[in-house]
Amino acid sequence: MEHIAPIVIIGGQKVDLSAIIMMVVTSIIVFVLARLSIRKMSVENPGKLQNFMEWVVEFVSNIIGMATDFKRGKVYLSLGLTLIMYIFVGNMLGLPFNFITEAHHGHATFLGMDLFMDGKDEAEFAWWKSPTADAAMTMALALTVIVLSHIQGIRHNRKHYFKHYVQPWSFFLPINIIETVAKPLTLGLRLYGNIYAGEVMISVILGMGWVGIPAMLVWQGFSVFVGAIQAFVFTMLTMVYIGQYSIHEEDH
Amino acid sequence: MSINWTSFVIQVVSFGILFLLLSKFAFGPLFGIMEKRRQLVKEQIDGAEKSRTDAERYLEEQKQALQQARKEAYDIIELAKTTGSKQADDIVEAARSEANRLKEEAVREIESEKNKAIASVKAQVSGLSVLIASKIIEKQVDEKTQGELVDKYLQEVGTKS
Numbered sequence A: 001m002e003h004i005a006p007i008v009i010i011g012g013q014k015v016d017l018s019a020i021i022m023m024v025v026t027s028i029i030v031f032v033l034a035r036l037s038i039r040k041m042s043v044e045n046p047g048k049l050q051n052f053m054e055w056v057v058e059f060v061s062n063i064i065g066m067a068t069d070f071k072r073g074k075v076y077l078s079l080g081l082t083l084i085m086y087i088f089v090g091n092m093l094g095l096p097f098n099f100i101t102e103a104h105h106g107h108a109t110f111l112g113m114d115l116f117m118d119g120k121d122e123a124e125f126a127w128w129k130s131p132t133a134d135a136a137m138t139m140a141l142a143l144t145v146i147v148l149s150h151i152q153g154i155r156h157n158r159k160h161y162f163k164h165y166v167q168p169w170s171f172f173l174p175i176n177i178i179e180t181v182a183k184p185l186t187l188g189l190r191l192y193g194n195i196y197a198g199e200v201m202i203s204v205i206l207g208m209g210w211v212g213i214p215a216m217l218v219w220q221g222f223s224v225f226v227g228a229i230q231a232f233v234f235t236m237l238t239m240v241y242i243g244q245y246s247i248h249e250e251d252h
Numbered sequence B: 001m002s003i004n005w006t007s008f009v010i011q012v013v014s015f016g017i018l019f020l021l022l023s024k025f026a027f028g029p030l031f032g033i034m035e036k037r038r039q040l041v042k043e044q045i046d047g048a049e050k051s052r053t054d055a056e057r058y059l060e061e062q063k064q065a066l067q068q069a070r071k072e073a074y075d076i077i078e079l080a081k082t083t084g085s086k087q088a089d090d091i092v093e094a095a096r097s098e099a100n101r102l103k104e105e106a107v108r109e110i111e112s113e114k115n116k117a118i119a120s121v122k123a124q125v126s127g128l129s130v131l132i133a134s135k136i137i138e139k140q141v142d143e144k145t146q147g148e149l150v151d152k153y154l155q156e157v158g159t160k161s
Helices: A017-037 A048-067 A070-093 A135-156 A158-166 A170-207 A209-246 B005-137 B143-160
Strands: A007-010 A013-016 A100-103 A123-126
Touching (some): A013 A017, A017 A070, A017 A135, A017 B005, A070 A170, A070 A209, A070 B005, A135 A158, A135 A170, A135 A209, A135 B005, A158 A170, A170 A209, B005 B143
Antiparallel strands (some): A100 A123
């Protein structure tokens, strides 16, 4: 039986409870991790977590340095850090286990709210998943950073920002617009596709029973790798887009 | 694939909140610490550089002082050597002149002793000869003639000796 998301309907809107739970859990984990790392902050004798967090900061600084000019991209360091930590933690969360409740007789409730079962009699609700395995959430992240890059482009680099739509000639305007629209789509869907496919694969391997254990081990390891790479790619592309729009070298 | 728009909105808002919280409570202090460490490292590198140049300078000074001391020691030894040899020469010279003086003195003494001896021998010889002559010619010559004879002989002895 396919797992469906636990959805309640509030004010005519479908609200995905598992998505909200996962957003909150991911955010809390990221925030607690960051807070723990600076708990016993020290200049001369940093703890392990502080060292790790400083490594992450260096890593994101390098990403910014690769994508644009680090001096001018420095203000986006916090954004990059939040993105990479949120996405990485999100990617990892879906891996270790799942939490499923079953509903029969076409009726299930959560905190007194009726869960939406799409008219079916029986359903299995998956409460635990990667927040990044949901297109709504990856698209939200992608659109956020893309909109931010456009705003920053208009604010800091207005002339170049408007000019780039008609470059090299005004004939290219439609192509440039398509490119602009494609950017958030590719950014969000790449992340979603990778993580969602990983989770689908995990459920397929789970269906194999005992035989699937070696495959499961391999796939879990690979998913960790994919999760890390996707977090990196998302952050990298964010910085590249922001760099393209707002931090543009004058000489080209 | 379907996009749940409430999830979308909630994600945007929650990500924004997370970003603000992290910036304010976690990354801000962390960046501050990293900046401080950068300063600290820079200061320490500067300090190390300074002490290194200081050390080099001191080393150079020590080397020069050592060189100076060595030169002085050499000079002192040279001086001592020349002084020593000069003194030795002086001593040898003094000893030599002393020896010469002593020798000459001895020679002179010997000469005067010899002269004295000769004079005394002369006196004795003249006495003896007078004695002998007087004994031989006692009866033949009177006292006046005898005196003349003795004088004559004495004169001869004086010229012959």
